[in-house]
Amino acid sequence: MDVFRQLKPYFWPEKKLFFGAIACLAIATALGLVYPNLLRYLIDEVITKKQFDLVPRLALFVVVVVSMKGMFQFLHGLCGGRLGNRVAYHLRNALYNKLQYLSFQYYDQARTGDLMSRLTADLEAIRQFIGFGFAQILNVLLMLVFGMAMMFSISWKLALLTMITMPFLAFTAVRFEGKIHPAFRMVRQSLSTMTTAVQENITGVRTVKSFAREPHEITKFAERNEDYKSMNIGSSGIWAKYFPIMEILANLSVVILLGAGGYMVIDGSISLGDLVACFSLIWYIIGPMWGLGFHINNFTQTKASGEKILEVLHHYMHVKDSDTAAALTKVDGHVRFDHVTFAYPEKQPALYDFSLDAPPGSVIGLLGSTGSGKTTVISLLMRAYNVKEGKVMLDGKDIRSLQIESYRSQISTVFQETFLFSSTIRNNIAYGRKDVTMDDIIRAAKLAKAHDFISELPEGYDTLVGERGLGLSGGQKQRIAIARALIKDPKILVLDDATSAVDMETEHEIQAGFGEVMAGRTTFIIAHRISSLKHADEIIVLDKGRVIQRGKHQELLQQDGLYRQTYDIQYADGPQNQTAQNQAAVTREEGTSADSEVSEGNPITHSSKPERRLAN
Ligand SMILES: Nc1ncnc2c1ncn2[C@@H]1O[C@H](COP(=O)(O)OP(=O)(O)OP(=O)(O)O)[C@@H](O)[C@H]1O
Numbered sequence: 159m160d161v162f163r164q165l166k167p168y169f170w171p172e173k174k175l176f177f178g179a180i181a182c183l184a185i186a187t188a189l190g191l192v193y194p195n196l197l198r199y200l201i202d203e204v205i206t207k208k209q210f211d212l213v214p215r216l217a218l219f220v221v222v223v224v225s226m227k228g229m230f231q232f233l234h235g236l237c238g239g240r241l242g243n244r245v246a247y248h249l250r251n252a253l254y255n256k257l258q259y260l261s262f263q264y265y266d267q268a269r270t271g272d273l274m275s276r277l278t279a280d281l282e283a284i285r286q287f288i289g290f291g292f293a294q295i296l297n298v299l300l301m302l303v304f305g306m307a308m309m310f311s312i313s314w315k316l317a318l319l320t321m322i323t324m325p326f327l328a329f330t331a332v333r334f335e336g337k338i339h340p341a342f343r344m345v346r347q348s349l350s351t352m353t354t355a356v357q358e359n360i361t362g363v364r365t366v367k368s369f370a371r372e373p374h375e376i377t378k379f380a381e382r383n384e385d386y387k388s389m390n391i392g393s394s395g396i397w398a399k400y401f402p403i404m405e406i407l408a409n410l411s412v413v414i415l416l417g418a419g420g421y422m423v424i425d426g427s428i429s430l431g432d433l434v435a436c437f438s439l440i441w442y443i444i445g446p447m448w449g450l451g452f453h454i455n456n457f458t459q460t461k462a463s464g465e466k467i468l469e470v471l472h473h474y475m476h477v478k479d480s481d482t483a484a485a486l487t488k489v490d491g492h493v494r495f496d497h498v499t500f501a502y503p504e505k506q507p508a509l510y511d512f513s514l515d516a517p518p519g520s521v522i523g524l525l526g527s528t529g530s531g532k533t534t535v536i537s538l539l540m541r542a543y544n545v546k547e548g549k550v551m552l553d554g555k556d557i558r559s560l561q562i563e564s565y566r567s568q569i570s571t572v573f574q575e576t577f578l579f580s581s582t583i584r585n586n587i588a589y590g591r592k593d594v595t596m597d598d599i600i601r602a603a604k605l606a607k608a609h610d611f612i613s614e615l616p617e618g619y620d621t622l623v624g625e626r627g628l629g630l631s632g633g634q635k636q637r638i639a640i641a642r643a644l645i646k647d648p649k650i651l652v653l654d655d656a657t658s659a660v661d662m663e664t665e666h667e668i669q670a671g672f673g674e675v676m677a678g679r680t681t682f683i684i685a686h687r688i689s690s691l692k693h694a695d696e697i698i699v700l701d702k703g704r705v706i707q708r709g710k711h712q713e714l715l716q717q718d719g720l721y722r723q724t725y726d727i728q729y730a731d732g733p734q735n736q737t738a739q740n741q742a743a744v745t746r747e748e749g750t751s752a753d754s755e756v757s758e759g760n761p762i763t764h765s766s767k768p769e770r771r772l773a774n
Pocket of ligand 1: 266503505508526527528529531532533535
């Protein structure tokens, strides 16, 4: 019940509907109990005593009762439907709001499918239960209590005899639910595995085809389809086994009632009307017994769904505004990392004693092999995670003391993997700003070298792009993402391998555009291409979370280290390379030992991330 107590804030404001739904159902049930009595009256007082003039009045009374019952059932449906939907609406909004503010740490572990099922299936279970299930459980109790009370008041002996099979029926119903429920769960699981296979197959169709793995995919699907079929056959088997048993037990009590009741009518201990009334009442008792397992299961299911929803609603927010968090007013864009050491949960540090000073308008380049910690630097800059050792500062203020929204609104990031919303190109570019004109959008697109290809599309800026920007090349998607970042006109711009999917010429053009628009803004560039970094004011080379080299392009070229090794590979045939190689040869001949730490790192080549390229 604790779950429902915690869910109270969501359904208690609708308590009028809650009690209204229960009351209407109870009244409809009570009116249903009038029928057996009417039958009894009809037989004993009207037919037996030949008072046929009472028939029209009785008929009219039946019409009134039936109409009232129908009206209360309608009101129950109306109240229950509104109640369930309003509660689901409040919960859905609360869940979605919470999902917006949950930290990156939460999403590192969250599974999309699981979250989606909380937002859909679990919420639906709660909607049904709060709207109807709860009232139905109360109603079952009312039907049992009133039905039995009436039967006992007519003839306690007949009532007791008829009840003989009830415990067996209740036991079978609970057992049936105990079997069918796991079977249904397995059917659902099997269906979800099968649909996941189909979904993955469709999204990964290029990979499947490029590896010529169609036969493998067909076999994989056939196995899952077979599994789904077996699960379904299994659950139909359970239905087939238990339903006749329940049917027999239910009808057995009817047989007992008619047999024993018939004798009682003959020996005059009850009237024929009493027997007919009991015959009608018995279904009032059998019905709830039959559904007992379903109601118990419905209750436990909803409790489990409620727990899953509450788990998200009450989830700890790792990164949130402190009570004294201040909004940023004037921002210069001076970024500092002061001896930051950071580890992801339950992992070795991804960054050791990292310091950085980026004055306003400076360009910082980050280079390093895969997993060296470059993205981590950016994540900490965005305050995706809270730093526990050291400090990250903006204009001399610890970023933990700033309001997250006002702080992040100063930063624009273009990520390695481009995500486009399923909307028009225009909306995708305008995403980061509220009031934006078409001119702003076009200006940003021009700077990102996206305007030309967008203009060539039949629908231009109104072209719809899918969730993953299907229909556009990786480079085109990246250019839209760059335009989206530029339109925000941020104080800090982060390009996390942002130009990896465009050719070198376009990259060069885009960077020329950056130079124009980013004047006076602090820029962080993560890149695998030396060409993207060489104009940076400071280039930081990372290896396994440690800074192994830092300086300007020319300074780093003079040193024997990862930077120059990378340069050598990327400019293998260039004239500059000859000079660099000659210098290195001289250094080596002179016996100058190379930096041992550097030699551990792998030189970074253009193709160090082939899989990302493919994915795009
Ligand atoms: N969200 C995360 N949760 C746990 N560990 C992570 C997470 N992100 C990164 N790491 C780990 O932290 C280390 C640094 O990763 P990071 O992504 O910063 O490297 P990177 O230099 O940006 O690599 P790449 O060039 O491949 O993007 C790696 O060992 C990685 O496995």
